[in-house]
Amino acid sequence: MAEPEATADKKTTKQDPIIQLIVFRLGEEEYGIRIEQVKEVTITPEIARMPKTPRFVKGIxxxxxxxxxxxxxxxxxxxxxxxxxxxxxxxTLAIEAKDYTIGIMVREVPQPLSIPLSVIENAPEFIQDINIHDKYIEGIAKVDGRIIVVLDMLKLLTPSEIMQLQSKSESSAAPGRTKA
Incomplete structure (x- = not known):
């Protein structure tokens, strides 16, 4: 019986999938987003402030x-x-979800990084429990002495925040509006 288990372990090691992250700094820490969630990375365009939005929403x-x-x-x-x-x-990293696209503003040029999926560990439960939203920390990657917090951008905003941002973006895109 021990022999089939050893064979299964070898297959798992061989087939450890590689994932690609876009890594950036927030404060002093490094964060990553799976590359398939990022539509593009660009220099932040001119931003028009929007009334009655949370402080972290810089505008549109x-x-x-x-x-x-x-x-x-x-x-x-x-x-x-x-x-x-x-x-x-x-x-700005343009993050594309099924029903919306948002831009995430960062200070430095984000860098791509390929890592084995196995280096991403689950975030400790106490960290997940104190998060306001539905477990947007996918895990913690330990790579060459670095610690990278891997975010699931599709879980970052609450449904009400998404609705608010969508309605502001749509009303600003209405005909007759000028670019700020």
Whole structure:
């Protein structure tokens, strides 16, 4: 019986899938998003502020003809060091979900990283339990002495936040509106 188990272990090791992440910094930590969730990475376009939105929503922007909400995750997660402002040039990761596209603003050029799926460990339960939203931390990757928090961007926003952002983007894209 021990022999088939050993064979099964060898297959698992051989077939450990490789995933690709887009890695970026928020505060002093590194975060990653699966590359299939990222539509594109670009220099942040001009942002038009929107009234009655949470502080972490920087506004809306025209990204190749699509009006999308731009979100600052450092502010959302309270990770920006006190007194530190955003640099003059930031980058936006366009995250595409089934019903919407949002932009995630980051300070530095995000970098691709390929890692074996097996290096992503589940986040400790106490961290998941204190998250406001439905387990948006996919796991923690340990790679060459680095710790990368892997986010599931599709679970980051609550349904009501998504509805609010969609309605603001759609009303701003209405005919007769001018670009801010």
């Amino acid at each position: 922007a025209n990204l190749r003809g699509d009006i999308i909400a731009i979100i600052d995750l450092e502010e959302r997660f309270s990770l920006r060091p006190a007194g530190q402002e955003l640099p003059a040039t930031t980058y």
